[in-house]
Structures are given as C-alpha cells and as structure tokens.
Amino acid sequence: MDLFEYQGKQYFARYGIPISAGEVADTVEEAVAAAERVGYPVVVKAQVQVGGRGKAGGVKLAADRGEVELHAGNILGLDIKGHVVRRLWIEHATDIEQEYYASFTLDRAAKLHLAMVSARGGIDIEQVAEEDPGAIARRHVNPLDGLARDDARALAEEAGLDPRALDGAADVLVNLYRCYVEGDADLVEINPLVLTPDGRVHALDAKVTLDDDAAFRHPEWAELDAGGETDAREAMAKQRGLNYIGLDGTVGIIANGAGLAMSTVDVVNQVGGSPANFLDIGGGANADVMASALEVINSDQKVRAILVNIFGGIVRCDEVARGILTALDRVEISSPIVLRLDGTNAGEAREIIAGRASDQVISEATMLSAARRAVELAAAREGHAGDGPANGANGARA
Ligand code: GDP
Numbered sequence: 001m002d003l004f005e006y007q008g009k010q011y012f013a014r015y016g017i018p019i020s021a022g023e024v025a026d027t028v029e030e031a032v033a034a035a036e037r038v039g040y041p042v043v044v045k046a047q048v049q050v051g052g053r054g055k056a057g058g059v060k061l062a063a064d065r066g067e068v069e070l071h072a073g074n075i076l077g078l079d080i081k082g083h084v085v086r087r088l089w090i091e092h093a094t095d096i097e098q099e100y101y102a103s104f105t106l107d108r109a110a111k112l113h114l115a116m117v118s119a120r121g122g123i124d125i126e127q128v129a130e131e132d133p134g135a136i137a138r139r140h141v142n143p144l145d146g147l148a149r150d151d152a153r154a155l156a157e158e159a160g161l162d163p164r165a166l167d168g169a170a171d172v173l174v175n176l177y178r179c180y181v182e183g184d185a186d187l188v189e190i191n192p193l194v195l196t197p198d199g200r201v202h203a204l205d206a207k208v209t210l211d212d213d214a215a216f217r218h219p220e221w222a223e224l225d226a227g228g229e230t231d232a233r234e235a236m237a238k239q240r241g242l243n244y245i246g247l248d249g250t251v252g253i254i255a256n257g258a259g260l261a262m263s264t265v266d267v268v269n270q271v272g273g274s275p276a277n278f279l280d281i282g283g284g285a286n287a288d289v290m291a292s293a294l295e296v297i298n299s300d301q302k303v304r305a306i307l308v309n310i311f312g313g314i315v316r317c318d319e320v321a322r323g324i325l326t327a328l329d330r331v332e333i334s335s336p337i338v339l340r341l342d343g344t345n346a347g348e349a350r351e352i353i354a355g356r357a358s359d360q361v362i363s364e365a366t367m368l369s370a371a372r373r374a375v376e377l378a379a380a381r382e383g384h385a386g387d388g389p390a391n392g393a394n395g396a397r398a
C-alpha cells in the first residue's frame, strides 16, 4: 500500500523525523483556513501518488491568502500523469539551503536492507543514478545488526552532505530506519531532505510503501487505506478475502494456487490474449469463494471472457462447479465462462455443468485449449457492440 505524502509525513512524525506543520484541505476554502492556522508563507501541495508533482505544477509557494486561493484553485482538479488531484496538503514553507535524498528499501538479491543517501536531492533519483551514480552513497544494513548512529553519520558524510547537516542527517537516518523496520514498510524515501539556513535537517517530502503482508500487525492501517487510491476491483476482492491483482486485459482468470494462476496468466498471453487479472482462489475454493471470484471479475468492464482453470487436489471440482452455478444464479455474469477442470471429482463436475441448460459455460479438456477458447471468445466479443451488459454502460472497449 502506497501512502500519500501527508500520510507518510504523519507516519514519519511518529518516529521523530522532523516535518513541517501542515494540514490537509479538500477545497479552496479549507486550504485558506489551513494556511491561516499554519502561518504564511505556506506550500500548497497536490496529494497524488505519483512523483514529479513539482514539475507538473502541483507544488506552489503562497505568501498570502490570495496566493493560496489562486494555487489551491489551480491544483485541485489538476491531472498529474493521470492522477486527478482531490486533496491538498498545506504546510508552513521552509527555507532551503540544500536538498538531499535519503531512503531505505529491501535489496532482495542481497537479502539485506539498503540505505541510499545523496547530496543531489530534490530531483528524480533515477536521473541521478543514471547521470552520476557516484553521487549516491549506498550501504547494506543487516537486519540483525540494525543501523548504528555512527554508521548513519558516516554514510551521510560519504554522500557529501554539508558538515553542518551530518548530525541532523544521522538522526533522521536512524529514525527513518526504525520507521522502515518497526513500521513494516517496503520503502521509505525522503526527497528532498533539506538543510535549512539555521542548520536544521528536515523532511520536505515523504514516500512510504507499506508491506501489505504485515497489515495483520497494524490495525491502524485501516484508516490509511480509506484515504488511498485503490483499484475498485482490488478493493472489492479484498473485502471478499480473495487474492486478486487487477491487470489491463480482457480475459478474466480464476485458478486455484498461485502457481497455477500465474501459469494461466502466462498461457493466456502466449496464445495472444491479455489477462484482466490474477486471481488465486486458494485451497478452500468452495462454492461461495467461486461465486465471489466471478462477481469481482464480472465487475470489471473490460472483461470479455472468463477462464476458470482448476486442478482439484484438496479442492473438489464438483464443489467448484456448484460454485459457478451459484454465481450464475446470484448475479448476471456478462461474459462466457470457459472451464477447465481436472483432478478430484472432475467427471462429476462436468456432469453438474452439463446438467445446466446454458451455453454460457463451455468445458475444455486442457489448459491450453481452454486458454485458446477464452482468448478467441474475448477477441470476438471485443469486435461486437451490445452483446452483454459489460458492453453497455461505459462502452470502454480496448
Ligand atoms: P515532488 O516534485 O512530487 O517530489 O514534490 P516535493 O514535495 O519533493 O516538492 C518539489 C520541490 O518543491 C522540492 O524539491 C522543493 O524544491 C520545493 N519545495 C517543497 N516544499 C518547499 C518548501 O517548504 N519551501 C521551498 N522553498 N520549496 C519547497
């Protein structure tokens, strides 16, 4: 889960990382009221989960009420790389002497945490990495050892930070590391981390990605999520306890087991189709789970065919077949369903499906033939207008 800047800053503040006083605002009036409380000059900042807001006109200094009105009015509703601004963060402006970069992330290859610090902050770090890789100081941190303050200070020194910034930067790094580890983040990034003329080191931006697999340890994350930009399909799937990842294609996929689900995505691609999602209904794929899975996929306006690929081991195929029929009774499924069932009780399952007089469910014997069939159906249905509710309302066709 990615946090907005204002959420990331609130998160940093809990770990003692210095940030500016600020407030969120959803309207021009709220922005003005926030600025009056925060004190001028302020920075008016677009809250979207994408970098480069400054360049796109989403970060503006405002010296008085009139300027806040002007900038808030312009930034609200602004489209920044496809993200429409609905919320602002108004914070007290900081005098900047230098802009730095600091982050922690996981280096999976090294199986260690990775700290990165640079004296070239305020700009895109990928650009720095390309143009001047030596300008980024890197250090692996063993999770068993943690990050000592002396090491943090040495890293800041190696990165070429101003001598006046070293102590402040060391404190920020130690706290940022705690925030990253104890807070169960996958990434914490401050760009820019600034040195002020009076020698303070201060976070002016915040990028935080939380590790969703740690959510069970953090009931407080629920409220963060509410403010986040989540895919509507993913939110619906999560509510139903499904392991679902939305993709851009037209073939909806349901499989049991992450391995089989991934293989199914691959095979659909191989035969020239485009998967609409990854969905692993897991080991307990009973009728209810199957019905929920079909409902989530059915809510995706782009889906033109659904491929159900189940290998019955612990899961019994007859249960899966019943689930599909339950789903068909519960909601109107707009797309044809191609079914490949194999393993435990597969024969019984095929009888259950065949017993239902409907040409909406098509059985195929193998994974490959099923994928081909689903891709053909999706392609054919993409070319025709008005052949099902999914084609109606928004007409979003690839
Ligand atoms: P991003 O472009 O999405 O990364 O947004 P940032 O929050 O990093 O802001 C972009 C730039 O705006 C920063 O690199 C700063 O140069 C500038 N900026 C942000 N906050 C302040 C502030 O309080 N005072 C001043 N003078 N500049 C700021």
Ligand code: MN
Binding pocket: 122, 191, 192, 205
């Ligand atoms: Mn930034």
